[in-house]
Amino acid sequence: MSTSVPDPSPDLLQRAAAVRRSAMALGQQSDADRRSAVLAMADALEAAQESIVAANQTDLQAAASEGLAEALVARLKLDGPKLTAAIDGVRQVAQLADPIGVRQLHTELDTGLVLERVSVPLGVLGVIFEARPDAVMQIAALAIRSGNGALLKGGREASRSCAAIMTALQTGLAASTVEPTALELLTSREESLGLLKLDGLVDLIIPRGSNALVRFIQDNTRIPVLGHADGICHLFVDAAADPDLALRVALDSKTQYPAACNAIETLLVHRTIAPTFVPQAILAFEAAGVELRGDQAAMALGVGHAASDDDWSTEYSDLILAIRVVDDLEAALEHIRRYGSRHTDAICTNDPIAADRFLAAVDSAGAYLNCSTRFADGFRYGFGAEVGISTQTLPPRGPVGLEGLVTYRYRLRGQGHIAADYASGARRFSHRPLPL
Amino acid sequence: MSTSVPDPSPDLLQRAAAVRRSAMALGQQSDADRRSAVLAMADALEAAQESIVAANQTDLQAAASEGLAEALVARLKLDGPKLTAAIDGVRQVAQLADPIGVRQLHTELDTGLVLERVSVPLGVLGVIFEARPDAVMQIAALAIRSGNGALLKGGREASRSCAAIMTALQTGLAASTVEPTALELLTSREESLGLLKLDGLVDLIIPRGSNALVRFIQDNTRIPVLGHADGICHLFVDAAADPDLALRVALDSKTQYPAACNAIETLLVHRTIAPTFVPQAILAFEAAGVELRGDQAAMALGVGHAASDDDWSTEYSDLILAIRVVDDLEAALEHIRRYGSRHTDAICTNDPIAADRFLAAVDSAGAYLNCSTRFADGFRYGFGAEVGISTQTLPPRGPVGLEGLVTYRYRLRGQGHIAADYASGARRFSHRPLPL
Numbered sequence: 001m002s003t004s005v006p007d008p009s010p011d012l013l014q015r016a017a018a019v020r021r022s023a024m025a026l027g028q029q030s031d032a033d034r035r036s037a038v039l040a041m042a043d044a045l046e047a048a049q050e051s052i053v054a055a056n057q058t059d060l061q062a063a064a065s066e067g068l069a070e071a072l073v074a075r076l077k078l079d080g081p082k083l084t085a086a087i088d089g090v091r092q093v094a095q096l097a098d099p100i101g102v103r104q105l106h107t108e109l110d111t112g113l114v115l116e117r118v119s120v121p122l123g124v125l126g127v128i129f130e131a132r133p134d135a136v137m138q139i140a141a142l143a144i145r146s147g148n149g150a151l152l153k154g155g156r157e158a159s160r161s162c163a164a165i166m167t168a169l170q171t172g173l174a175a176s177t178v179e180p181t182a183l184e185l186l187t188s189r190e191e192s193l194g195l196l197k198l199d200g201l202v203d204l205i206i207p208r209g210s211n212a213l214v215r216f217i218q219d220n221t222r223i224p225v226l227g228h229a230d231g232i233c234h235l236f237v238d239a240a241a242d243p244d245l246a247l248r249v250a251l252d253s254k255t256q257y258p259a260a261c262n263a264i265e266t267l268l269v270h271r272t273i274a275p276t277f278v279p280q281a282i283l284a285f286e287a288a289g290v291e292l293r294g295d296q297a298a299m300a301l302g303v304g305h306a307a308s309d310d311d312w313s314t315e316y317s318d319l320i321l322a323i324r325v326v327d328d329l330e331a332a333l334e335h336i337r338r339y340g341s342r343h344t345d346a347i348c349t350n351d352p353i354a355a356d357r358f359l360a361a362v363d364s365a366g367a368y369l370n371c372s373t374r375f376a377d378g379f380r381y382g383f384g385a386e387v388g389i390s391t392q393t394l395p396p397r398g399p400v401g402l403e404g405l406v407t408y409r410y411r412l413r414g415q416g417h418i419a420a421d422y423a424s425g426a427r428r429f430s431h432r433p434l435p436l
Numbered sequence: 437m438s439t440s441v442p443d444p445s446p447d448l449l450q451r452a453a454a455v456r457r458s459a460m461a462l463g464q465q466s467d468a469d470r471r472s473a474v475l476a477m478a479d480a481l482e483a484a485q486e487s488i489v490a491a492n493q494t495d496l497q498a499a500a501s502e503g504l505a506e507a508l509v510a511r512l513k514l515d516g517p518k519l520t521a522a523i524d525g526v527r528q529v530a531q532l533a534d535p536i537g538v539r540q541l542h543t544e545l546d547t548g549l550v551l552e553r554v555s556v557p558l559g560v561l562g563v564i565f566e567a568r569p570d571a572v573m574q575i576a577a578l579a580i581r582s583g584n585g586a587l588l589k590g591g592r593e594a595s596r597s598c599a600a601i602m603t604a605l606q607t608g609l610a611a612s613t614v615e616p617t618a619l620e621l622l623t624s625r626e627e628s629l630g631l632l633k634l635d636g637l638v639d640l641i642i643p644r645g646s647n648a649l650v651r652f653i654q655d656n657t658r659i660p661v662l663g664h665a666d667g668i669c670h671l672f673v674d675a676a677a678d679p680d681l682a683l684r685v686a687l688d689s690k691t692q693y694p695a696a697c698n699a700i701e702t703l704l705v706h707r708t709i710a711p712t713f714v715p716q717a718i719l720a721f722e723a724a725g726v727e728l729r730g731d732q733a734a735m736a737l738g739v740g741h742a743a744s745d746d747d748w749s750t751e752y753s754d755l756i757l758a759i760r761v762v763d764d765l766e767a768a769l770e771h772i773r774r775y776g777s778r779h780t781d782a783i784c785t786n787d788p789i790a791a792d793r794f795l796a797a798v799d800s801a802g803a804y805l806n807c808s809t810r811f812a813d814g815f816r817y818g819f820g821a822e823v824g825i826s827t828q829t830l831p832p833r834g835p836v837g838l839e840g841l842v843t844y845r846y847r848l849r850g851q852g853h854i855a856a857d858y859a860s861g862a863r864r865f866s867h868r869p870l871p872l
Contacts, residue, residue, distance in 0.1 A: 024797070109811070115817060122829055251854075364845070365846060366848065367847050371854070381543070393660075394639070395843050397845075409834075412807055413805040414806045417808065418688035419816070420688050
């Protein structure tokens with residue numbers, strides 16, 4: 001643990017304990033109660049629309065006077081239409097299927113001794129945003145829907161917007177059966193550092209921000225962190241690729257939203273298709289405003305800039321693409337293993353053997369065939385909402401829906417059963433599966 | 437991160453990379469290949485039985501001359517019968533159902549665009565044992581069965597035993613289609629510290645040892661750790677308990693194996709049943725050699741020693757039991773929330789309302805009704821083998837079988853599908869569930 005992270009203040013500990021108590025009560029409430037609470041939150045946000053937009057205006061003015069970067073200002077901005085869309089998003093969360101109380105396992109261990117495993121809320125989420133006041137509404141809705149309390153810390157730039165949103169959310173909860181203290185807003189940097197040390201009170205930390213933020217948090221807390229690190233995604237154009245299809249997929253993967261973590265950073269091209277494919281790709285990417293950086297073979301085919309070794313491990317998040325010509329599928333796999341971030345990697349090919357090999361051997365959260373890496377997203381996967389994208393190896397991995405906010409509990413019901421009887425051989429386990 | 441943990445040596449990095457390469461190849465092998473490899477490991481262990489027992493003898497002599505504690509010597513000892521049992525255990529692992537390649541999700545996102553989620557190996561496990569050479573065989577077998585490589589570090593006291601076992605395991609793998617370098621033994625303390633910094637090469641660390649070992653590891657690595665911290669388990673004897681049943685369950689929960697993490701440390705007794713139950717319990721526990729420590733009310737009913745506040749949060753791992761008389765079910769739940777470790781907690785009652793409330797409200801990996809907490813165990817749950825017991829909140833939680841050694845990957849197969857078509861509204865997602 002870094003010594004630069006201070007211990008939580010008594011005040012923070014007390015507030016976090018209050019959130020935990022409310023969350024424990026919330027975890028016992030019915031699907032209908034949690035659904036209604038989320039809808040009440042949406043209603044209250046709607047009623048507070050003017051004050052939220054006004055608070056955001058003040059944040060925006062402060063940002064302008066401080067010369068905040070344009071991209072941050074865009075994320076900070078919460079005007080009427082954006083707020084309406086966010087409120088619609090909250091209502092959609094109410095419609096998602098209940099993730100709680102799902103029986104995952106059901107086994108008779110012996111006559112009268114029955115085991116079940118049931119999904120339950122995690123408890124309390126700690127959420128740290130950079131700017132993005134709309135994310136506060138989304139995560140708060142997901143937390144309440146799944147029976148969890150939440151401590152939320154927005155960016156300093158968005159402090160007035162977040163406060164106005166939180167007031168509305170708690171007003172909404174007050175009109176429901178869920179305690180308003182299930183949600184709590186943290187405001188200072190000290191509090192957000194203290195949050196990292198709330199082991200036992202907070203069960204999961206969700207950072208929504210830059211790679212640097214995620215890394216800092218991972219290095220400074222013992223609490224599990226749901227967060228992606230880098231998104232260094234690849235598209236491999238195999239010898240047996242349909243060149244038109246591959247070009248269409250490559251363009252979409254790079255340019256449809258280059259700042260996204262699921263955009264590709266490197267295009268790998270099989271050497272037998274490179275002489276025809278690379279020149280076509282150069283034309284198409286240049287027309288789309290993408291700067292290309294190639295290895296020697298790619299430069300020999302017309303790519304203007306040289307790629308250094310650093311390029312292969314850089315997440316540009318911009319209209320820049322590295323191109324490398326590789327000898328074969330195995331060389332492509334080796335490149336991905338070495339430089340990739342195990343996020344999402346794709347192959348374009350009509351060769352079923354190459355496709356199967358790639359889909360089996362790429363050790364990433366997503367392995368794709370003949371489609372854009374941009375599909376790596378909770379909404380597109382049909383999860384209805386996205387808690388985040390995880391690049392860790394352990395589940396939850398890849399785009400995470402509500403299932404990232406639940407865990408499970410084993411329940412065992414007996415009739416006086418004791419372990420000694422099985423140790424002695426007086427009784428034997430049946431381990432008979434029962435219907436779920 | 438603590439600065440006391442040194443960076444891994446170049447030699448360790450190289451060996452870990454070799455394990456990772458072998459593990460990636462192993463992850464591609466068939467169920468039959470992995471099964472055969474585990475059986476070949478068992479055969480090789482059988483052939484090496486004499487040399488393993490001899491190596492263990494040398495370890496035991498060294499332990500005796502160093503005055504090792506009796507409990508540690510018992511764990512270190514690997515004689516013929518114990519080794520035969522361990523080899524049987526390895527063969528049983530070969531018989532477990534394949535945890536790899538299980539399709540968990542199958543959705544048509546749109547015509548010709550199909551998503552699936554399939555279980556895959558984690559990659560490489562880092563396993564750190566204290567003493568217990570038999571655990572090396574068990575974990576190595578589980579690793580290979582589930583398609584994972586492993587770096588294993590046994591206790592210093594068991595160094596000769598572990599080396600002999602690893603030689604046999606690798607001999608076995610050499611006779612199979614799995615590369616022997618999928619398993620690697622670490623021998624020095626420096627190597628085991630270096631292991632904690634092998635992010636990117638090691639996917640999960642499994643500590644098998646004391647709470648202090650687990651905590652040290654959790655505090656000093658960025659790699660996920662599968663391990664339990666404390667096991668402070670409770671049994672609550674409700675007003676509506678059958679006293680004979682409750683006493684039988686209480687005795688088993690405490691005495692069947694007091695050193696286990698799933699043994700109870702505290703007995704909570706409802707005040708209306710306490711006047712009859714506690715005196716009975718005192719007789720039975722004293723006959724079983726259990727020292728009782730009570731609160732004032734329990735002492736007034738005959739418990740000889742006073743429990744201090746520390747007692748409620750102590751894992752005795754011994755024949756000591758704290759007894760507290762509580763006003764009601766809610767007071768019992770509050771005590772468990774405050775002092776418990778969220779491992780396994782039980783209630784004895786014939787009141788279905790009290791039972792339901794307890795099973796819903798106890799926020800532990802296991803919530804039990806009318807049975808012993810000692811059932812919290814992977815074998816008893818029917819998992820066939822146990823990787824460990826996890827007291828973390830996130831899955832895997834509680835007793836963890838082979839599923840703790842796998843993760844999943846999303847595979848998306850398209851026909852040139854791009855995200856822009858869905859953003860523009862030209863195409864719409866169908867999100868149609870397909871059969872698993």
